[in-house]
Amino acid sequence: GRRPIAEMAAAAPRSSRADDVKMYERVRSIDARHAKVAKTLAEGLSAAPPLVWYAEGDTPGLCPANIVAMLPHGNAGHHLDESRSPEMLTQREAAEMARAGVRLLRQAFHDMNATLAKHQAAPARLAALQNFHISQPNVRVDMCVLKAGAQLLVDSFFADEKSHGFTPEDMKVMYISGSYFCDDKELQEHFAFFLSNLLFEWIVYRGLAKVDAKMKQVADKVLDNVIRTLEAPACPLKEDRVLAYVYFARSFERTRTGDIAGGVRDLDLACAKGGARFQRSRIPVRLQAGDLDGATADMEAVVDADAHDDDRHLKDTLFMMAAFRGKESRDEEGRTYFQWAVRCAARHRYLFGEPSARRANPYNPKGSATVVGFITNVAYQRYGTPEQRAAHLKSGGLSYGDLQTGLSALVGMPRAQAQAFLGRPAADDAPPTRSKGDVVVVHGLTSDTGRAHNGALAIVAGPATNGRFAIELVHARKTISARPQNLRAASDAEASAARDMAGRPANAPKG
Numbered sequence: 001g002r003r004p005i006a007e008m009a010a011a012a013p014r015s016s017r018a019d020d021v022k023m024y025e026r027v028r029s030i031d032a033r034h035a036k037v038a039k040t041l042a043e044g045l046s047a048a049p050p051l052v053w054y055a056e057g058d059t060p061g062l063c064p065a066n067i068v069a070m071l072p073h074g075n076a077g078h079h080l081d082e083s084r085s086p087e088m089l090t091q092r093e094a095a096e097m098a099r100a101g102v103r104l105l106r107q108a109f110h111d112m113n114a115t116l117a118k119h120q121a122a123p124a125r126l127a128a129l130q131n132f133h134i135s136q137p138n139v140r141v142d143m144c145v146l147k148a149g150a151q152l153l154v155d156s157f158f159a160d161e162k163s164h165g166f167t168p169e170d171m172k173v174m175y176i177s178g179s180y181f182c183d184d185k186e187l188q189e190h191f192a193f194f195l196s197n198l199l200f201e202w203i204v205y206r207g208l209a210k211v212d213a214k215m216k217q218v219a220d221k222v223l224d225n226v227i228r229t230l231e232a233p234a235c236p237l238k239e240d241r242v243l244a245y246v247y248f249a250r251s252f253e254r255t256r257t258g259d260i261a262g263g264v265r266d267l268d269l270a271c272a273k274g275g276a277r278f279q280r281s282r283i284p285v286r287l288q289a290g291d292l293d294g295a296t297a298d299m300e301a302v303v304d305a306d307a308h309d310d311d312r313h314l315k316d317t318l319f320m321m322a323a324f325r326g327k328e329s330r331d332e333e334g335r336t337y338f339q340w341a342v343r344c345a346a347r348h349r350y351l352f353g354e355p356s357a358r359r360a361n362p363y364n365p366k367g368s369a370t371v372v373g374f375i376t377n378v379a380y381q382r383y384g385t386p387e388q389r390a391a392h393l394k395s396g397g398l399s400y401g402d403l404q405t406g407l408s409a410l411v412g413m414p415r416a417q418a419q420a421f422l423g424r425p426a427a428d429d430a431p432p433t434r435s436k437g438d439v440v441v442v443h444g445l446t447s448d449t450g451r452a453h454n455g456a457l458a459i460v461a462g463p464a465t466n467g468r469f470a471i472e473l474v475h476a477r478k479t480i481s482a483r484p485q486n487l488r489a490a491s492d493a494e495a496s497a498a499r500d501m502a503g504r505p506a507n508a509p510k511g
C-alpha cells in the first residue's frame with residue numbers, strides 16, 4: 001500500500017510562509033481543559049525578547065535575540081528562520097510555551113521572587129529548595145496560575161524534548177513548583193500535575209547532572225520512576241507518545257553509558273509506541289547490527305510519514321533508500337530517491353549554511369565516517385553524474401576504493417560484485433599514479449595491522465607492483481605496500497616535514 005516514490009517526491013511539502021507562533025497550534029495538550037486556561041493566561045503576558053534560531057552542527061536551537069550574536073555557532077550564513085520543517089515549527093512553539101510556562105510560575109509566587117534570588121540551584125541546596133514553601137508559610141501562591149504554568153511546561157516538554165535553555169533561576173522556580181504539587185491532594189488526583197512533578201525533578205537533575213556524578217545517579221532513578229509510573233495499570237495517562245519519549249530518553253542514556261543491549265531494547269520500545277519519529281534513529285543501529293531488512297523497513301516508514309523537504313533528517317534517509325534500491329536492482333526508484341535527496345541536501349545547505357561555515361556537530365565529529373555517511377557516498381557513486389561524484393569527493397566524500405572495501409564489510413559484498421554495483425569511478429576518483437620520491441599520507445586501511453598506519457606520512461619507494469606501491473613509513477622507518485586509493489598526496493607542509501624526518505638519523509631527537 002505504499003505510494004509510488006515519484007508521487008511522494010513530487011508531493012513532499014516545500015517551503016511556505018511562516019505563521020505567527022501561537023499556543024497549542026501545533027502542540028497537542030495532555031489535558032485540553034487546563035490547556036485552555038494556560039493559553040488564555042499566557043496570551044496576557046507582556047512581550048518577551050524574540051527567540052532567534054542558531055545551529056550547532058545541523059542541530060537547531062532557539063535563544064533570545066539579544067544573546068545569539070555571542071554564540072560561536074550563531075546564525076552566520078544560516079537561513080533557519082525560513083525553515084518550514086514541522087519539527088522546527090513545533091520546536092519553536094514548544095520553546096515559546098516553555099518560556100511562557102516559567103514566567104507564569106514566577107507570576108504565581110507574587111512577592112516570593114526576591115526571596116528566591118537568595119537560593120542557589122546547586123546540588124547541595126536542592127533539599128532546601130524542595131522544602132522551601134514549608135519554611136515560607138505566609139507566601140501567597142496563585143494555584144490557578146501555577147497549574148497553568150505547569151501545563152505549558154509539561155505539554156511543551158513532550159511536544160519537543162530538546163533543551164529550551166532553562167537558566168538556573170528557571171530550574172529553581174520549577175523545582176519549588178513541583179514540591180507544591182506533592183502536598184496538594186487535589187493536584188495529586190490529576191495525572192498531568194502528578195506527572196509534572198516528576199518531570200520538574202527530571203529537568204532539574206539532568207541540568208545539574210552534567211557537573212555532578214551523584215546528581216546523575218539521582219537523574220537516572222527519577223527517569224526510571226517516570227517510566228514505572230507511566231507503565232502502572234492505575235496511571236490514567238496512557239498516551240503512547242509520552243511513553244515513547246521516555247523510552248527513547250532512557251535508550252540514549254543507557255547507550256551513552258555503555259549498556260548497548262539495554263539501549264537497543266528501549267529504542268525498540270520507543271519505536272513501537274512512537275513510530276517514524278523514533279524509527280529514523282534506529283536505522284543506523286540496525287545497519288551496524290547487520291539487520292538490513294529491518295533498516296530498510298524503518299527507512300520506508302520514515303519516508304512514508306509525510307516527508308518534508310525542510311526536514312533535516314530526510315536527506316540521509318533518502319540517500320540510503322537510493323543505495324538500497326540499487327542493491328535490489330530497482331534502479332528507477334533508486335534514481336528518484338537520489339534526485340529527491342540531492343534536492344533536500346541543497347535545501348539543507350541553504351538553511352544551515354555550508355559545512356565549512358558551521359561549527360562541527362560535537363555528537364558526530366567524524367561526519368561521513370558514520371554508517372549513514374558511508375551509504376550516502378554509495379548512492380552518489382551509483383546514481384550521481386560525473387560532476388556530482390567529483391564535487392562530492394572534493395567536499396569530503398569517500399574514494400572509490402574505500403567504497404569497495406566498505407561494501408564488503410557492511411553487507412558482505414565481494415569486491416568484484418561491489419565494483420559492478422558501484423559502476424565506473426569518476427575521473428577525479430580514479431587511482432592516481434605515483435612516482436618514486438612522492439610524499440603521501442596513508443588512509444583507509446582496514447586490517448588490524450593496517451589501521452595503525454592510517455594518517456602516517458610515507459615516501460613512495462618504487463613503482464607499482466601487482467597494483468600496489470612500496471612506501472616507506474617515515475616515522476616507523478619500515479616499508480609496506482599499499483593500493484593507490486589508500487594514498488593521498490601530502491600537502492606542502494606535510495611533504496616538507498616528511499623529507500626532514502626522512503633525512504634525520506633514526507635515533508635523532510624529533511624537536
